[in-house]
């Protein structure tokens with residue numbers, strides 16, 4: 001089963017909560033942010049992550065030990081090497097989104113779909129010719145939405161495999177398809193199959209989920225919005 005939770009990050013955090021629920025290295029990382037808004041949002045995303053994991057594992061946030069893989073993918077400890085719960089987190093602007101899975105590896109990405117002047121240049125660098133063809137003309141109002149749909153799908157893929165920055169983005173090809181359900185049509189050297197789903201994030205955000213679940217187990221995943229008070 002895959003669950004996806006979405007949370008708005010602009011909420012007040014009590015200093016006691018921060019001391020109680022975050023690990024010392026997280027509190028140190030929080031101090032390295034230059035802008036207080038970025039720091040507060042990052043701290044909120046960590047609390048959101050820890051509380052959701054704790055809830056799923058019937059424990060408390062301070063008991064969650066987060067380990068980091070070779071390319072930086074965080075994971076939980078597990079018995080016999082395999083964690084009982086897999087997860088992936090993404091944050092952008094004032095939103096964080098989290099995928100939890102009891103079986104397959106997952107990768108998730110959220111982006112605020114803002115238009116920026118260099119979009120075409122960035123698309124030429126990170127998208128394949130096939131992907132660029134799906135974006136249409138840069139003057140078209142759909143260009144930015146499609147740009148972020150391809151972007152979030154590609155990010156979700158490299159986050160599911162855990163490669164992150166080490167991935168060759170040109171080796172991955174996404175087909176947005178007309179029915180709104182994107183498909184991974186090429187990923188050179190990928191282990192196993194990956195399934196993609198565009199998620200409804202609202203408020204100008206675009207999000208995608210990639211999962212190593214088989215087609216049979218990959219039923220459409222609904223996004224559960226959590227209010228800060230309920231996390």
Ligand SMILES: CC(C)(COP(=O)(O)OP(=O)(O)OC[C@H]1O[C@@H](n2cnc3c(N)ncnc32)[C@H](O)[C@@H]1OP(=O)(O)O)[C@@H](O)C(=O)NCCC(=O)NCCS
Pocket residue numbers: 045071072073074088089090091092107108109110126150151154155158159160161162163164165166169
């Ligand atoms: C981690 C990465 C994959 C995504 O970063 P991002 O989009 O800036 O940030 P997101 O909020 O979506 O994800 C960050 C979270 O992913 C997780 N993460 C970190 N490394 C990861 C990895 N290798 N695999 C999966 N998840 C990872 C962490 O939980 C991290 O949260 P934290 O920063 O609070 O610790 C990073 O490698 C990156 O910046 N890649 C950019 C590659 C690129 O150029 N993409 C173009 C789009 S096609």
